Amino acid sequence: MDFKLTEEQELLKKNVGDFARQELAPMVQEVDEKGGFSWDVWWKLASVGIQGLSGPEEYGGAGVTSLLTQVMVIEELARYDFSSAANIVSNWAMIRKLNDDGSEEHKKRYLEPLCNGEIVGSFAQTEPNSGSDVASLSTTARLEDGYYVLNGEKCFVTQAGEAEFTFVVARTGTKTGRNAISTFLVEKDREGYILGEKESKLGYRGSTTRTLALVDCKVPASNMMGEEGKGLNTALKGLASGRLLTAAQALGQTQAALDASIQYAKERVQFGRNIGSFQLIQGMLADMAIDLESARLLTYYACWLRDNDRPFAIYSSMAKTLATDVAMKAGVDAVQIYGGYGFMRDYPVESIMRNVKITQIYEGTNQIQRLIIARELLGDKRSFRELYGQK
Numbered sequence: 001m002d003f004k005l006t007e008e009q010e011l012l013k014k015n016v017g018d019f020a021r022q023e024l025a026p027m028v029q030e031v032d033e034k035g036g037f038s039w040d041v042w043w044k045l046a047s048v049g050i051q052g053l054s055g056p057e058e059y060g061g062a063g064v065t066s067l068l069t070q071v072m073v074i075e076e077l078a079r080y081d082f083s084s085a086a087n088i089v090s091n092w093a094m095i096r097k098l099n100d101d102g103s104e105e106h107k108k109r110y111l112e113p114l115c116n117g118e119i120v121g122s123f124a125q126t127e128p129n130s131g132s133d134v135a136s137l138s139t140t141a142r143l144e145d146g147y148y149v150l151n152g153e154k155c156f157v158t159q160a161g162e163a164e165f166t167f168v169v170a171r172t173g174t175k176t177g178r179n180a181i182s183t184f185l186v187e188k189d190r191e192g193y194i195l196g197e198k199e200s201k202l203g204y205r206g207s208t209t210r211t212l213a214l215v216d217c218k219v220p221a222s223n224m225m226g227e228e229g230k231g232l233n234t235a236l237k238g239l240a241s242g243r244l245l246t247a248a249q250a251l252g253q254t255q256a257a258l259d260a261s262i263q264y265a266k267e268r269v270q271f272g273r274n275i276g277s278f279q280l281i282q283g284m285l286a287d288m289a290i291d292l293e294s295a296r297l298l299t300y301y302a303c304w305l306r307d308n309d310r311p312f313a314i315y316s317s318m319a320k321t322l323a324t325d326v327a328m329k330a331g332v333d334a335v336q337i338y339g340g341y342g343f344m345r346d347y348p349v350e351s352i353m354r355n356v357k358i359t360q361i362y363e364g365t366n367q368i369q370r371l372i373i374a375r376e377l378l379g380d381k382r383s384f385r386e387l388y389g390q391k
Ligand SMILES: Cc1cc2nc3c(=O)[nH]c(=O)nc-3n(C[C@H](O)[C@H](O)[C@H](O)COP(=O)(O)OP(=O)(O)OC[C@H]3O[C@@H](n4cnc5c(N)ncnc54)[C@H](O)[C@@H]3O)c2cc1C
Pocket: 122, 123, 124, 125, 126, 130, 131, 132, 133, 155, 156, 157, 158, 159, 201, 204, 209, 358, 361, 362, 363, 364, 365, 366, 367, 368, 371, 388
């Protein structure tokens, strides 16, 4: 066993942490109050090349393929600016999808600007009646004279309205279930690509979230990503890695909760003593630290497995669940340690509680993660739809 980070990882972690603390942290509150994606913040991130960190070198990326390194970068960003960390994870997912399944033309057009932060993309899988039950989605794509015609409604599309294109997951053919689903790249200026109003959110407010309606929206057949009917695989590919990047967002915020709680426990005086001298406060601090280190170790272990080509999906689900549950508890406890001040927007902990809630919901809710883990433990190979009665 070797827990030592490489010199490169140590340096990157330090540099990203310094950058996020000095350049991003001062902008966080304003972005949170205003709500919506901030291009100013995005360009700051671009000035140090974070958008392209995981991207292929031939398209201007830095080619960092180690998931452990990527996780450490996201953790450091999330420690100071949750929304930027989550937005970068989303950008890396766009780059990965395009690189794996995009046509040569799309790669040439979009990869470089995605890597250098000139544009963003978005991903539309969720529908009003299809969330965790992905295979029930009802958006259709009908082939007509060399074009696919898309119809349907998507919701919770992150960066919709800012994005140059959207990966739309839709049903091709007449079969039900997961084998008739395909993914398409839909450019924002296509006719019938109709955006809804910006949603107002509890947390992760430095992103834009909207619905997207597709009304007879035509795209060339070459806009299909990957093979026809395998779209769910295309959409879900990379999810196990993505979940570890979600764990990283939660770890960064838990670290922030712990840092702020320690500082406040040393400063705040009640009954003539620092509140840090009270054992009930000490218990919360100690639990937060234990939870953080456990979740971090499991996350890094899952990354190590993936980086060494070993099966890691179950560990990824475990790490995502643990890290995000731990972050939620840390956010709530940090507010408790701050007392009434913790409830105020001028103090740094209430936003942690609001932000990390999303990490228990997206990239597969924590209930779904527990089902994945249990199914694996029980050796059950059936899909969720088979398990719950709908074939
Ligand atoms: C801020 C934000 C950004 C998002 N960004 C995107 C995006 O960019 N693109 C995109 O496609 N989607 C996006 N999503 C959607 C997100 O992935 C879904 O919200 C998530 O998958 C859950 O789906 P749902 O909201 O429909 O909840 P549901 O699936 O309706 O679940 C409701 C509750 O029931 C539980 N549940 C469901 N099935 C089971 C089961 N079998 N057993 C036990 N419990 C179960 C869930 O865990 C949850 O607690 C985003 C959501 C948010 C809030």
